[in-house]
Amino acid sequence: MKRTTWRRLGAFAVLPLLGTSLAACGSDGSGGSDSNSITFAYQIANPNAKSVFATLAEEYEKTHKGVTIKTNPIALNTYGSTLTTQLNAGNGPDVFFVNAGTGQAGSVGTLGQAGKLLDLTGKVDASVVPSSSKSLLYFNDKLVAVPPYLAPTGVIFSPRAAGKSGFKLDSTSTMDDVISQCKKVADGGQAVFGLAGAMAPNTGIFTSAIAASTVYGPDPDWNAKKAAGKTSFATSAGWRAALETMKDLQDAGCFQEGAAGAGFDALTNGMGQGKMLGFSAPAGGAKDIMDSTKGAVTLTIQAMPAPAGYKTYLMAGTPDAVAGNAATKNKKLAEDFISWMTQPAQTQKAADASGEIAVGPVDTSKLLPQYEPVAPLLKDNQVAPYPYLDWPNGEVYNALGTGVTGLLTGQMSVDEVLASLDKAWG
Amino acid sequence: MKHPAAGATSPTGRNKMNAATAPVNDSHEAMRPAGTTRQDRPGPRKKAGRRHGVPTWWAIPGVAAVLALIYLPTAMGGFYAFTDWKGIGGWNWVGLDNFRSVLQDRELLGSLKNTMFLAIGFLVLTNVFGLLMALALNRTLKTRYLLRTLVFMPVVLAPIAVSYVWSFIFAFNGPLNQALGGMGLDSWQKDWLADPTLAKFCVLTVMVWQNIGFVMVIYLAGLAAVPVELEEAAALDGAGRWNRLRHIILPSIKPSLAIATTLMLIQGLRVFDQIMALTGGGPAGATQTLATEIYQQTIVFGKYGFGAALALLLSVMILVLTSLQQLATRDRSSVGA
Numbered sequence A: 001m002k003r004t005t006w007r008r009l010g011a012f013a014v015l016p017l018l019g020t021s022l023a024a025c026g027s028d029g030s031g032g033s034d035s036n037s038i039t040f041a042y043q044i045a046n047p048n049a050k051s052v053f054a055t056l057a058e059e060y061e062k063t064h065k066g067v068t069i070k071t072n073p074i075a076l077n078t079y080g081s082t083l084t085t086q087l088n089a090g091n092g093p094d095v096f097f098v099n100a101g102t103g104q105a106g107s108v109g110t111l112g113q114a115g116k117l118l119d120l121t122g123k124v125d126a127s128v129v130p131s132s133s134k135s136l137l138y139f140n141d142k143l144v145a146v147p148p149y150l151a152p153t154g155v156i157f158s159p160r161a162a163g164k165s166g167f168k169l170d171s172t173s174t175m176d177d178v179i180s181q182c183k184k185v186a187d188g189g190q191a192v193f194g195l196a197g198a199m200a201p202n203t204g205i206f207t208s209a210i211a212a213s214t215v216y217g218p219d220p221d222w223n224a225k226k227a228a229g230k231t232s233f234a235t236s237a238g239w240r241a242a243l244e245t246m247k248d249l250q251d252a253g254c255f256q257e258g259a260a261g262a263g264f265d266a267l268t269n270g271m272g273q274g275k276m277l278g279f280s281a282p283a284g285g286a287k288d289i290m291d292s293t294k295g296a297v298t299l300t301i302q303a304m305p306a307p308a309g310y311k312t313y314l315m316a317g318t319p320d321a322v323a324g325n326a327a328t329k330n331k332k333l334a335e336d337f338i339s340w341m342t343q344p345a346q347t348q349k350a351a352d353a354s355g356e357i358a359v360g361p362v363d364t365s366k367l368l369p370q371y372e373p374v375a376p377l378l379k380d381n382q383v384a385p386y387p388y389l390d391w392p393n394g395e396v397y398n399a400l401g402t403g404v405t406g407l408l409t410g411q412m413s414v415d416e417v418l419a420s421l422d423k424a425w426g
Numbered sequence B: 001m002k003h004p005a006a007g008a009t010s011p012t013g014r015n016k017m018n019a020a021t022a023p024v025n026d027s028h029e030a031m032r033p034a035g036t037t038r039q040d041r042p043g044p045r046k047k048a049g050r051r052h053g054v055p056t057w058w059a060i061p062g063v064a065a066v067l068a069l070i071y072l073p074t075a076m077g078g079f080y081a082f083t084d085w086k087g088i089g090g091w092n093w094v095g096l097d098n099f100r101s102v103l104q105d106r107e108l109l110g111s112l113k114n115t116m117f118l119a120i121g122f123l124v125l126t127n128v129f130g131l132l133m134a135l136a137l138n139r140t141l142k143t144r145y146l147l148r149t150l151v152f153m154p155v156v157l158a159p160i161a162v163s164y165v166w167s168f169i170f171a172f173n174g175p176l177n178q179a180l181g182g183m184g185l186d187s188w189q190k191d192w193l194a195d196p197t198l199a200k201f202c203v204l205t206v207m208v209w210q211n212i213g214f215v216m217v218i219y220l221a222g223l224a225a226v227p228v229e230l231e232e233a234a235a236l237d238g239a240g241r242w243n244r245l246r247h248i249i250l251p252s253i254k255p256s257l258a259i260a261t262t263l264m265l266i267q268g269l270r271v272f273d274q275i276m277a278l279t280g281g282g283p284a285g286a287t288q289t290l291a292t293e294i295y296q297q298t299i300v301f302g303k304y305g306f307g308a309a310l311a312l313l314l315s316v317m318i319l320v321l322t323s324l325q326q327l328a329t330r331d332r333s334s335v336g337a
Helices: A003-024 A052-064 A074-091 A109-113 A131-137 A160-167 A177-189 A199-216 A222-227 A236-249 A264-272 A284-292 A331-341 A344-354 A369-379 A394-409 A414-425 B014-027 B027-031 B057-082 B095-105 B104-137 B144-155 B160-171 B175-182 B196-223 B228-236 B242-252 B255-267 B272-280 B290-300 B306-329
Strands: A037-044 A069-076 A097-101 A153-155 A189-194 A277-282 A300-303 A315-316 A322-324
Touching: A037 A052, A037 A074, A037 A331, A052 A069, A052 A331, A052 B272, A069 A074, A069 B242, A074 A097, A074 B290, A097 A109, A097 A160, A097 A331, A097 B027, A109 A322, A109 B027, A131 A315, A153 A369, A160 A315, A177 A189, A177 A236, A199 A236, A199 A277, A199 A315, A222 A236, A236 A394, A236 A414, A236 B104, A264 A277, A277 A284, A284 A369, A300 A369, A315 A369, A322 A331, A331 A344, A394 A414, A394 B228, A394 B290, B057 B306, B095 B104, B095 B306, B104 B255, B104 B306, B144 B196, B160 B175, B160 B196, B160 B272, B160 B306, B175 B255, B196 B255, B228 B242, B242 B255, B255 B306, B272 B290
Parallel strands: A037 A069, A037 A097, A189 A277
Antiparallel strands: A097 A322, A153 A277, A153 A300, A153 A315
């Protein structure tokens, strides 16, 4: 082929590319420009499981004829950076999932500071926000996010696997009761608790669930005191007890062998094979597991037993929230969709679909069956907030997770972990 | 020692050693008719702004694209290294604060040490084993083509996928410990990825295992240019295997050595996938490197300014070390020729 022919072909090839690029540059800024269409982004951990947010979007479309909610599920590990990039670029979703509080990247605090969140004050029913969650969902006294459900975190427990080794755990059990049974369970080829020790979020949440009883149950305002400089991790008896409990559990053989270097796959494999009796995770995970096994596995939610000298509290709160984009071009529809989500019928649907608990006053008669062991704690409001949601940055929670791993591998002492938490707080 | 090939001359008058390296080091020189130089080469003088008949301005779109897509974003990233930007909203100019924080943070200095350990270990081991493989599979063996394919095979796999397979192998109840147990070596069974020292070696093992084939191919290409008769002449002169390797083969494949070491150094300095899949930077930060710190600070903690400072430091480190490495391995045989 002659050189001139190649040049012409090249020029023709460039035109569509140029056109596409220009079209991309000039595309609509935020979500759908159609007044009956909005975009809704949320994070997903398991692409095979149907998200509660997809269920809510479908339900809204059904009850609001002519309205389209374009859902955009984004993988958990890239959600924060994707959302902030989109919001920065002016093409963020109209409505989106957001982490409550200030402790994580892409949370209410960070996005509120940047002016990216739609003011929902007076637009949605504020009574849906639990009083303990107000500081997590308001920014500058304006309501900017609402919780879709109340999420407890304790131990996802398999009564059937426990039955094989005669292990007993109920709402009255203490951590000493658990530790005293660990050897017997281990001798039977099982582990009382599965731990993904290489994963900071898992060691972090396990320890946080203990700290619910040792720190935040007795003193829900501990974080405020820490922020005011009135206390510290290093001087906190409760935090010391929580970390020492992790070490005690390891020394007693309560975790599976090789727990310190294990990943999340060790938990799924261990639970699937009946080699673990339970693990610490948000309670909604129990429903995901039961659904994925089509009911072959029955799991319950247990509160993390308290160490000696402490009363057991269930860690529960609103770590997940939904917010609107301040730059949305369809403000009315975005507000209406969020407001609709906060109505009792929808909060119950969201709770059932996610395996969590409906926000608002807890009605124990409406809890899913797996919550039966923690119903007394919920009824008596023996509940402690998530520690890390209003920590000043994500580094503190990471220091907790990696510090506990260091504790289990012998790299760090309890004092060193506590000092690293104070340092990360800043 | 007298050079084993000394005295043997090529048809062009160069000795054989230079003839062996000439096509690689100075291909234009080699293509010239014997006895001519650049000044007295026949033919019309090149038209200004043209090279091989192609106008120089044709390069402008390509250069502009490279500048716009690579160097401009890099420069912008470098700018954020001097700010406290959190990935969203406004930012404040913080000068050198981010760099001071890096140098004062014990964990980050640990990451720097890990980066150097993995980079140097990776550079040395891949080159040693890659060269040995290339020498073993260069000639003689009938099955060499099959074996080369087998050794090269891991290179085409995604590092993240390979690392997940290895994490299963290294798991406490994984095949490695089971095999050791099966051989009665129970005392050798370890929690490989939970031991701060062993975990680093596990990462290094996976990195080296996957890249030996790549380095082998580079050295095979170099070895193909070493004339058989040169080695034979040296052997006839009484040079043993080591002397032939030391004085004939290695000098002849110096350009391959330069390429292989440069690429492995860069790859080693920016190791990321293997660590994320095997240890996640743990246990307790024991295998964190600068690349994983950049990810953590930027994506996990949302400290984009600080992450940019780390990225800038890593880039400068790569630039300096590869420049030094280039200086160390450059071929000086053509200098002054």
